[in-house]
Amino acid sequence: MGIFSKTCEYAIRSVFFIAHRTAGQSGRVGIKEIAVGIDSPEPFLAKILQDLSRRGIVQSTKGPNGGFYLDSASLERPLSDIVAAVDGNDIFYGCGLGLKQCSEINPCPLHNEFKDIRNKIHLMLHETKIGEFNDELMNGMLSLKK
Amino acid sequence: MGIFSKTCEYAIRSVFFIAHRTAGQSGRVGIKEIAVGIDSPEPFLAKILQDLSRRGIVQSTKGPNGGFYLDSASLERPLSDIVAAVDGNDIFYGCGLGLKQCSEINPCPLHNEFKDIRNKIHLMLHETKIGEFNDELMNGMLSLKK
DNA sequence: ATAATAAAAGACTAAAATGTCTTTTATTAT
DNA sequence: ATAATAAAAGACATTTTAGTCTTTTATTAT
Numbered sequence: 001m002g003i004f005s006k007t008c009e010y011a012i013r014s015v016f017f018i019a020h021r022t023a024g025q026s027g028r029v030g031i032k033e034i035a036v037g038i039d040s041p042e043p044f045l046a047k048i049l050q051d052l053s054r055r056g057i058v059q060s061t062k063g064p065n066g067g068f069y070l071d072s073a074s075l076e077r078p079l080s081d082i083v084a085a086v087d088g089n090d091i092f093y094g095c096g097l098g099l100k101q102c103s104e105i106n107p108c109p110l111h112n113e114f115k116d117i118r119n120k121i122h123l124m125l126h127e128t129k130i131g132e133f134n135d136e137l138m139n140g141m142l143s144l145k146k
Numbered sequence: 147m148g149i150f151s152k153t154c155e156y157a158i159r160s161v162f163f164i165a166h167r168t169a170g171q172s173g174r175v176g177i178k179e180i181a182v183g184i185d186s187p188e189p190f191l192a193k194i195l196q197d198l199s200r201r202g203i204v205q206s207t208k209g210p211n212g213g214f215y216l217d218s219a220s221l222e223r224p225l226s227d228i229v230a231a232v233d234g235n236d237i238f239y240g241c242g243l244g245l246k247q248c249s250e251i252n253p254c255p256l257h258n259e260f261k262d263i264r265n266k267i268h269l270m271l272h273e274t275k276i277g278e279f280n281d282e283l284m285n286g287m288l289s290l291k292k
Numbered sequence: 293a294t295a296a297t298a299a300a301a302g303a304c305t306a307a308a309a310t311g312t313c314t315t316t317t318a319t320t321a322t
Numbered sequence: 323a324t325a326a327t328a329a330a331a332g333a334c335a336t337t338t339t340a341g342t343c344t345t346t347t348a349t350t351a352t
Contacts, residue, residue: 001147002237003242004243006244016255044340062297062299063298063349064297096155097290099290100292108288108290109282121263124262132255142253147339174328187310189312196329207318208320209328
């Protein structure tokens, strides 16, 4: 188990893929090409992208020349929007030891330590924009494949 | 899903509990009392503690007056030993996007960002010792309950 | 209008994580 | 030695996550 669920890992990788494949050109990219591009099971990814599409994180159109794309607003969104949509906010606000009542006035032993780490994760995901890696992905300096 | 698995959350909380309940007094504490003390399902916790016992992270004896305890060496061990035993090393070394081949020479888009976060988690868990919170747990300043 | 295309939707299966129950084994006090 | 105690072991059950398959709906080109 990593920091994110498998679903969330696929979600982030696919959104990065769609971003760099469609940025500027106002084109679309199909589920098959995305699945190959990020080494993911196609039907599972389809479900994930349907969900992201419903939530407005990615855009899509059906039919010939259809596929997934990102409008300019979506390219500016922070990664934390994807994580929150897929895995929820626990990673940003939840107690590291799973205690519902953990808080400043009723802290678990690792409360402050985890607060620090969660804040760093939140900050990082909030500062990173979906479209930020397009250039490096386009020229092959970054990888989205297993 | 938090940073750790449920199993790992219970493991850490139970070890903290055993630590502060048995430190010094050379006593033992039974599974029932531990389960109540950390709000966990008793049979599930039993399995977890059997595993930690096999691995030498906690000590135990059977029979009357038996139970779980920690020797002085165990009290000095870092929390990272528990996490590594239960959840493995992925949280310390794995790629945030789930890519097996992700590395310095073949990085994912978030490689450096995650390296930073993983290092902080590792450092925190390595610097924190199992027996470190005994006093505060004993006088009720810290909580292990939901 | 029609046929082809591609995502949407939803039912289904598989695997892993979480949780429960029963039996066995080791220890201790009598 | 025996009975009582408490963890160890292992078989089960449930829930959640991950993954698959089939049918429907929307779009486009002809």
